[in-house]
Amino acid sequence: DAGITQSPRYKITETGRQVTLMCHQTWSHSYMFWYRQDLGHGLRLIYYSAAADITDKGEVPDGYVVSRSKTENFPLTLESATRSQTSVYFCASSDLTDEQFFGPGTRLTVL
Amino acid sequence: TQLLEQSPQFLSIQEGENLTVYCNSSSVFSSLQWYRQEPGEGPVLLVTVVTGGEVKKLKRLTFQFGDARKDSSLHITAAQPGDTGLYLCAGAPYATDSWGKLQFGSGTQVVVTP
Numbered sequence: 306d307a308g309i310t311q312s313p314r315y316k317i318t319e320t321g322r323q324v325t326l327m328c329h330q331t332w333s334h335s336y337m338f339w340y341r342q343d344l345g346h347g348l349r350l351i352y353y354s355a356a357a358d359i360t361d362k363g364e365v366p367d368g369y370v371v372s373r374s375k376t377e378n379f380p381l382t383l384e385s386a387t388r389s390q391t392s393v394y395f396c397a398s399s400d401l402t403d404e405q406f407f408g409p410g411t412r413l414t415v416l
Numbered sequence: 417t418q419l420l421e422q423s424p425q426f427l428s429i430q431e432g433e434n435l436t437v438y439c440n441s442s443s444v445f446s447s448l449q450w451y452r453q454e455p456g457e458g459p460v461l462l463v464t465v466v467t468g469g470e471v472k473k474l475k476r477l478t479f480q481f482g483d484a485r486k487d488s489s490l491h492i493t494a495a496q497p498g499d500t501g502l503y504l505c506a507g508a509p510y511a512t513d514s515w516g517k518l519q520f521g522s523g524t525q526v527v528v529t530p
Contacts, residue, residue: 345522350518403516407460410458
């Protein structure tokens with residue numbers, strides 16, 4: 306299907322475990338982004354990527370790792386999950402305009 | 417970090433009433449976007465305003481970008497239950513190394529009851 310998809314949609318994990326959230330887009334957009342959304346904080350940028358193999362930190366990158374070996378995929382890994390990383394995570398993509406297209410989100414709970 | 421403050425945080429109105437949501441910053445942005453987010457979904461772009469003083473209308477929604485490019489407002493006329501959602505403003509900074517790194521406000525939750 307065309308668009309931007311995220312998996313899983315829901316994930317429960319335990320403190321200290323590694324978790325990877327997947328993001329896939331079919332538009333061949335150059336830019337991709339990872340945000341977390343928490344009550345009272347709006348959307349905060351974790352990492353972004355301007356192209357395959359080019360990534361950079363956003364506002365809240367600590368505890369997260371990204372990679373982008375292919376244009377269409379942008380996985381986000383929590384190396385050792387903490388309770389403070391309980392959140393809703395959104396992936397987005399963009400072409401050369403400012404408009405960002407968001408995925409449906411992944412609700413992550415860290416126990 | 418360029419902070420965007422939205423007000424009010426929550427707004428509950430009856431169908432047919434008007435409402436205004438504000439987005440303010442002490443920083444200047446090259447453009448400002450408004451998104452609407454419904455429960456369980458990602459935000460969806462409503463409009464982008466680029467020029468200081470610009471006013472854009474989308475049916476019953478009116479968006480304005482401040483003359484100084486630091487603030488914006490969203491006005492909904494004769495609100496309908498379908499307007500219910502979380503409204504987010506997002507500013508695009510001028511810095512060339514910040515392309516695409518939108519700064520989001522914390523959002524305004526709008527509830528329109530029949």
